[in-house]
Amino acid sequence: MGGSSGGLYSILLTTAASHLAPSPSEGVSPRARWAWALRKGVEAVGKYGGARAGDRTMLDALLPAVEALDTAGDALGLRALLQAMAAAADFGARRTAGMKA
Secondary structure, three states: OOOOHHHHHHHHHHHHHHHHOOOOOOOOOHHHHHHHHHHHHHHHHHHHHOOOOOOOOOHHHHHHHHHHHHHHOOOOOHHHHHHHHHHHHHHHHHHHHHOOO
16 A cells, blocks of 8 residues: 555645644634635645646545635534535545546
């Protein structure tokens, strides 16, 4: 077994964490900060992994999950938010079945 997913997840989480570390911006909700940080992490995965949406990679699941977080706002409770993100990621992953690798 091998592959690059471990390294790519490391890039995702390290980049996201580095964007969460600065002091909170005034007027920016914690969810908006998380969405921004995760989006930066996903962008880094694309940059260093050389992939884009539609390339049949982990980005096809990660991008919809981040979009779900970004568009949910603060109205959803945490459980509902995580369920929406998981459903979006699952939809994105399943959509790759019809794509060419």
